Amino acid sequence: MKRFWAWAAIAFGMLYFILPLVGMTEFSLRMRRGVYSFDAYAKVLADPRFQETFSYSVMMAVFTIIFGVLLVVPTAYWVRLKLPRARPYVEFVTLLPLVIPAIVVVFGYIRLYNTSSWLPLTGSTLGTNILLMLGYATLSLPYMYRAVDTGLRTIDVTTLTEAAQSLGAGWATILGRLILPNVLVAVLSGAFVTLAIVMGEFTMAALLNRPAFGPYMQLLGANRAYEPAALAVIAFGITWACMGLIQLVARLAPKPATPVKD
Amino acid sequence: MTEAPYLSIKGISKSFGALQVVRDADIAVGRGEFVSFLGPSGCGKTTILRMVAGFETPSTGSISIDGRDITYLKPSQRNIGMVFQSYALFPNLTVADNIGFGLRVAGVNRAEIASRVEEMLALIKLPQLAERFPWQLSGGQQQRVALARALAPRPTVLLLDEPLSALDAKIRVSLREEIRAIQQDLGITTIFVTHDQEEALSMSDRVMVMNQGRIEQIGTPAEIYNHPSTSFVAGFVGTLSQLDATVTDAAQGAASVGSETIAGLPLPASVRTGDRIRLALRPESLRRDRREGDRTLSARIDSVNFLGAVIRIKLHIGDEQLSLDTFNDPTRTPPAPGDTIEVHFAPETVLALTD
Ligand SMILES: Nc1ncnc2c1ncn2[C@@H]1O[C@H](COP(=O)(O)OP(=O)(O)OP(=O)(O)O)[C@@H](O)[C@H]1O
Ligand SMILES: [Mg+2]
Numbered sequence: 001m002k003r004f005w006a007w008a009a010i011a012f013g014m015l016y017f018i019l020p021l022v023g024m025t026e027f028s029l030r031m032r033r034g035v036y037s038f039d040a041y042a043k044v045l046a047d048p049r050f051q052e053t054f055s056y057s058v059m060m061a062v063f064t065i066i067f068g069v070l071l072v073v074p075t076a077y078w079v080r081l082k083l084p085r086a087r088p089y090v091e092f093v094t095l096l097p098l099v100i101p102a103i104v105v106v107f108g109y110i111r112l113y114n115t116s117s118w119l120p121l122t123g124s125t126l127g128t129n130i131l132l133m134l135g136y137a138t139l140s141l142p143y144m145y146r147a148v149d150t151g152l153r154t155i156d157v158t159t160l161t162e163a164a165q166s167l168g169a170g171w172a173t174i175l176g177r178l179i180l181p182n183v184l185v186a187v188l189s190g191a192f193v194t195l196a197i198v199m200g201e202f203t204m205a206a207l208l209n210r211p212a213f214g215p216y217m218q219l220l221g222a223n224r225a226y227e228p229a230a231l232a233v234i235a236f237g238i239t240w241a242c243m244g245l246i247q248l249v250a251r252l253a254p255k256p257a258t259p260v261k262d
Numbered sequence: 263m264t265e266a267p268y269l270s271i272k273g274i275s276k277s278f279g280a281l282q283v284v285r286d287a288d289i290a291v292g293r294g295e296f297v298s299f300l301g302p303s304g305c306g307k308t309t310i311l312r313m314v315a316g317f318e319t320p321s322t323g324s325i326s327i328d329g330r331d332i333t334y335l336k337p338s339q340r341n342i343g344m345v346f347q348s349y350a351l352f353p354n355l356t357v358a359d360n361i362g363f364g365l366r367v368a369g370v371n372r373a374e375i376a377s378r379v380e381e382m383l384a385l386i387k388l389p390q391l392a393e394r395f396p397w398q399l400s401g402g403q404q405q406r407v408a409l410a411r412a413l414a415p416r417p418t419v420l421l422l423d424e425p426l427s428a429l430d431a432k433i434r435v436s437l438r439e440e441i442r443a444i445q446q447d448l449g450i451t452t453i454f455v456t457h458d459q460e461e462a463l464s465m466s467d468r469v470m471v472m473n474q475g476r477i478e479q480i481g482t483p484a485e486i487y488n489h490p491s492t493s494f495v496a497g498f499v500g501t502l503s504q505l506d507a508t509v510t511d512a513a514q515g516a517a518s519v520g521s522e523t524i525a526g527l528p529l530p531a532s533v534r535t536g537d538r539i540r541l542a543l544r545p546e547s548l549r550r551d552r553r554e555g556d557r558t559l560s561a562r563i564d565s566v567n568f569l570g571a572v573i574r575i576k577l578h579i580g581d582e583q584l585s586l587d588t589f590n591d592p593t594r595t596p597p598a599p600g601d602t603i604e605v606h607f608a609p610e611t612v613l614a615l616t617d
Contacts (some may be wrong), residue, residue: 159348163336163411165317
């Protein structure tokens with residue numbers, strides 16, 4: 001009897017998640033009257049603004065990931081190595097983006113970096129792009145930091161660092177040749193989460209008035225019928241592809257250095 | 263040692279906050295010498311080693327290698343090889359790349375690295391494992407690779423911190439012989455930290471015994487074992503039976519144990535008649551057959567442990583416990599618990615402990 005209810009709960013959950021997806025996908029295929037077709041998809045993909053905003057967001061995601069890795073890997077490493085007692089505080093700071101709404105963050109940015117401030121980032125396109133990238137990096141910080149920190153937990157950071165130092169290695173060598181390769185899987189899973197966040201982000205891009213994918217989806221949704229559904233399915237597909245890649249990468253991960261039994 | 267020491271540790275102390283873990287240690291290690299640091303857990307062995315490696319800075323004192331002061335040099339500038347208890351191989355690199363790491367960091371060219379790696383793999387007898395990753399090796403193999411990695415850049419000094427503690431007993435013994443052979447082969451100055459006395463005694467040129475941050479004694483294994491200079495060393499290295507005794511005649515070296523008096527003991531000059539001292543005896547110094555010049559005590563047997571080649575008999579005299587080791591003689595029946603037997607020993611094998 002217990003089993004029945006367990007299965008019933010699972011079935012209800014599945015329906016709750018899957019039905020809207022099925023409905024949306026079905027709807028997106030109905031652009032041509034009477035038959036299923038990929039017309040809506042063709043239209044979306046052919047739209048120059050789709051290509052523009054999509055590639056803009058992918059570029060932004062790439063820069064955000066590079067910036068995030070350069071920021072988070074050395075920080076998490078240093079905290080584990082030298083400031084283990086500060087770890088709870090650093091972790092708390094990295095969690096802040098989850099409790100502070102993006103809109104608050106972006107208004108703060110605009111106030112701080114507007115054209116009449118000491119650092120007028122919003123005054124130029126490049127500056128605004130940089131600001132947006134910093135915003136994205138902030139949003140993905142909780143996931144990136146957690147992923148990298150978990151990755152670092154699987155290696156003995158202190159002893160490996162000391163071993164490398166006694167062999168003559170400096171900090172750059174230790175980070176680049178030992179730490180980063182050993183947390184690469186964790187970094188990649190953090191990177192895919194970042195990609196998913198950047199591709200779907202609306203608030204920051206809209207308020208900074210950059211041609212990103214999120215605002216485009218919103219715009220299309222407000223004005224068309226079938227295309228937004230197709231776009232949603234595409235966006236959903238991207239997210240799931242990222243999840244799949246995380247799984248794949250995790251499976252190809254190098255094994256920990258536990259000895260085989262003698 | 264007549265020539266100047268190669269590795270010289272002078273008056274170093276180390277405190278962590280209010281806790282002083284190394285107190286005024288002086289150690290001089292000769293070129294090519296193998297010195298073990300032996301002592302109970304927490305006595306400061308690793309801390310001294312880490313100061314030599316550069317991972318800790320001494321609170322006072324100095325360290326020099328070959329006349330060059332290295333006290334405040336960064337670890338990466340010291341060219342000291344280090345082997346850790348946990349192997350600490352780089353998990354993302356193959357065995358060959360692990361061994362070549364130090365040379366690569368130093369900017370040595372590829373061909374030279376390859377030939378040195380090959381040489382090192384031959385030295386540790388694992389030439390077939392060059393392309394394996396650390397997780398594909400057994401613990402013993404990993405530690406040998408770690409040794410090769412430490413030796414590849416031709417370090418001035420090799421430091422090993424309990425390198426065998428994580429291994430099975432059998433491999434521990436074979437690997438310690440191998441490490442000693444490699445060390446003698448290369449003639450590299452080595453410090454080996456352990457809390458296993460058998461390891462320290464069997465491998466080393468000299469052993470340094472530490473207790474609570476202080477050096478108790480430095481000497482050859484035989485000196486440490488046969489002539490411990492403090493009661494801590496006497497008790498920590500090997501098994502020792504201690505009997506309370508009263509000096510009855512300091513000039514004659516006579517002391518009484520319970521109701522029996524023993525003369526001709528090697529008492530320290532500072533001892534006066536009437537002093538309470540302790541007489542310490544190794545199990546192998548006691549015997550059941552009397553020899554010329556032996557002293558004799560009668561004791562009652564508490565237990566008999568048959569260990570194969572050796573029989574260890576536990577006895578008591580009054581309230582004092584004693585251990586006696588005797589070779590197993592198949593033609594004789596071993597004594598039984600409850601028997602009273604006579605035990606004999608040469609008076610010069612007795613250690614008189616006053617502290
Ligand atoms: N970084 C540190 N901060 C504070 N105390 C420390 C630190 N490192 C070591 N200690 C303390 O110093 C003392 C000596 O430690 P050390 O590691 O040198 O002992 P050890 O002789 O190597 O012992 P073991 O055989 O257990 O390895 C211990 O009481 C330890 O708690
Ligand atoms: Mg130690």
